[in-house]
Amino acid sequence: MDNIILVGFMASGKSHVGRILSERTGMPLVDADSVIVERAGKSIEQIFADEGEAVFRALEREVIAELCSDKGQIISAGGGAFVDPDNRRAMLAGGMVFCLQARPETIYHRLKLDNETGQAVRPLLAGPDPLRRIRELLAQRAEAYGQAHHCIDTDELTPEEVVEQALNLLPTDAPSST
Ligand code: S3P
Numbered sequence: 001m002d003n004i005i006l007v008g009f010m011a012s013g014k015s016h017v018g019r020i021l022s023e024r025t026g027m028p029l030v031d032a033d034s035v036i037v038e039r040a041g042k043s044i045e046q047i048f049a050d051e052g053e054a055v056f057r058a059l060e061r062e063v064i065a066e067l068c069s070d071k072g073q074i075i076s077a078g079g080g081a082f083v084d085p086d087n088r089r090a091m092l093a094g095g096m097v098f099c100l101q102a103r104p105e106t107i108y109h110r111l112k113l114d115n116e117t118g119q120a121v122r123p124l125l126a127g128p129d130p131l132r133r134i135r136e137l138l139a140q141r142a143e144a145y146g147q148a149h150h151c152i153d154t155d156e157l158t159p160e161e162v163v164e165q166a167l168n169l170l171p172t173d174a175p176s177s178t
Helices: 014-025 032-040 044-051 053-068 085-094 104-116 130-145 159-169
Strands: 003-008 029-031 074-076 095-101 150-153
Touching (some): 003 014, 003 085, 014 029, 029 032, 032 074, 044 053, 053 085, 085 095
Parallel strands (some): 003 074
């Protein structure tokens, strides 16, 4: 079985959906950002602060290429990964790519929740007007995200419902619900 690859903007629900998908299919979940953090020995926030975005993107490219050359995993990728053409090629060839989509306002509210629970700090949204930045980045990335095999609108869906949709879109020889 090829990989199932989750892409989409920050706070679109990739990690949560990935966890449920992993439980439902029995396939291991690999979070590309966690692999980067492990290798760098520091948080994403710290990589951006110490070395800048270009170094983070180079690490990300390395990790995505490696993960996509393996099989049978649920891969959750950071929000910018699918924007890079090399990553995009590797992901589209390495499995079924699902882009989780959400409106800017939905993303903004989910990010606020993440911040409040201390789940993740997003350096790209650290400025004074995160909602505006979300809109700008979404507009810049829309074309790339649109190249996923399937896009799922998550605004009105629970993570379980997103998983249901994704499983229904998989080819029939792939593992389905257990
Ligand atoms: C980024 C998204 C983050 C992380 C980094 C950059 C992006 O991952 O990779 O902060 O460019 O959208 P999440 O999508 O898991 O927040």
